[in-house]
Amino acid sequence: MTLTAQVIALLERLEQSDSLEVLQVVIEELCTNFAIDHMIYHWVDSAGDQYGCGTYSAAWRDRYVEQNYLRIDPVVIGCYQRFHPVEWKRLDWSSKAARAFQAEAIAYGVGNQGFTVPIRGPNGQFALFTVSHSCDDATWGIFTETHRRTLILIAHAFNQKALEFEPGRRPEQARGLSPREVDSMTLLAMGYSRAQVAETLSISEHTLRVYIESARFKLGAMNTTHAVARAMSRGLIVV
Amino acid sequence: MLRYIYGHDLHIFPKLRDAMFRDRADQFKTRLGWDVSVDDTGAERDSYDELNPLYVIWEEPDGSHGGSMRFLPTTGRVMVNDHFGQLTGGVRIKSPRIWECTRFCLARGAGAHVAAALMLGGGEIMENFDIDHFVGVFDARMVRIYRMIGSSPDVLGSQGQGRDRISVGLWQFDPTAKATVAQRAGVSAQLSRQWFDRSFCTSHAQNLVRTG
Structure with missing residues (x-):
């Protein structure tokens, strides 16, 4: 490994x-x-x-x-x-x-x-x-x-x-993604390339990279593939 | 020269610090008419200055302030997420690889090389601290300046019209653009790196300043 x-x-x-x-x-x-x-x-x-x-x-x-x-x-x-x-x-x-x-x-x-x-x-x-x-x-x-x-x-x-162990913290605060991030992750999970995702969402590829990076961080993932897998296992995206 | 100074250490450079906050008042309040607060001493500060940000400051040969900008990591409190969510498609931009750059300021009469030098400083931060993107809030006037120095941001969203137009933009590190920016700044890549190392290879130099 x-x-x-x-x-x-x-x-x-x-x-x-x-x-x-x-x-x-x-x-x-x-x-x-x-x-x-x-x-x-x-x-x-x-x-x-x-x-x-x-x-x-x-x-x-x-x-x-x-x-x-x-x-x-x-x-x-x-x-x-x-x-x-x-x-x-x-x-x-x-x-x-x-x-x-x-x-x-x-x-x-x-x-x-x-x-x-x-x-x-x-x-x-x-x-x-x-x-x-x-x-x-x-x-x-x-x-x-x-x-x-x-x-x-x-x-x-x-x-x-x-x-997540902070007292009084609600899980959704820690784990939520915005609709734009959900859209980006969903399209990636469906096998779209970055260029196709950017075009579908009418944003630049640079903007898309920032959305993906932001989602990766919120999901505690190591890379984009890992982030997509996590978003799916947490039920944040459905493909 | 370029200096990289955390808010906590600004007191070591009182002249530069005072001039920076005065020049910010002059740029944002007097010239641009932004709704910013200026204190009795003529200094423009906001609540983000209290979060111990990292300032990148161009110091003129005579020790005066030529221009500056301010950085904070987007994992903590930042202006784009606090106030400009409507311009980022509702996305709270957060990552250790994305820093926010705000209060990009040029002293009155500062040459184009100052803006370029500041962008060069931003490039050093990206290269040496593994930062992939900067996100920043800027006004219409800066669009032209960024274009002039060859470092135009990707605009995420804008509000307002004409001179009052405010945008949230993204910069990413581009090694080819770095050479162009360095040339416009009139600073060699080697010297730029030296300034960066001098600022962050802290201890001894700063101790001397403190005791001297």
Whole structure:
């Protein structure tokens, strides 16, 4: 199975479960698939409560909480103020506290390399999706260059799932597609080419691409084919 | 030069920041007559400026503001979804691969190269942050400027007539257009990349600014 197929299979497990625990199961398997040391998803909901799942050791998690490292962690501080994906080495590790924190994180097996995707969701919701590893700069550079786009999509697929657990959230808010998106997905499911769909809906192909991308994101899918399959299995489109 | 500055860091560049908000007032309120709010200091700000957006700013050689624009990810709150749903076929445009670009502003008397340089900055963001599309709100006057610099958007929908016509448009990354835009901006691709890296390879330079 290709990596994309593995990722899609795992995201389907997320999709089919309505328990929060499945996030942990899936992130562990994803981490194995990518052959890296760690993968973490950390989410602050609109009420300010924190949740997380991931592969860091229990010892490091406890230490982190006990020392309240949220205050000095350059990844958290840096990502809270940004929304582009960040290479850890580009963050500000210059303070004495940050350097000590980094040395300790490495001792606990976090790794010397990291890449974090900050996520800005609805109503000020905020989350971080991180991969970390122990290797030299060149190896890590190749890894992030190769997988950056996929990791960004996984980050948001996790977040879309996590949002379903937001208290007081109605499922249709999370899962709804607009009529235009439904039309686009339906025609694609019927085997129309993009050009034919665009022509049928009297929109440009560029506009269609944006509609499809928007629907893909809302469905937590990895690509257009996956998005169409999800729209069908959720009963959002009928062919 | 082009600077990429998050709202959170604008205080490091007070002169540029103040000039940007003043020039926005001059463009949107005085010249275009948009219904925007301008404070006692003559600065035009809206609620999206409070969401820590990413500003791309053209700084003139003398340190003044030549032009700027503002970016926010469409996964959070953005203007197109909050106010212009009727122009996007009812689709709430949301994706980590689509950012919203608003408040495209040129200082009075800014040359055509400034608009081109800003578009070049947009291209750097797309290329380096895996952004496939920008969605933006713009007025009739900008249509001509975008065409002039070789970066015309795909219009999703429009409302209003003549000078008051407001549109929602889409841009996508086109490597061939990048060369044209770079040429119009009078900036080499290499230098543009250097400015981008300088802004995002944060830490040391900014620490020096903070302490200096």
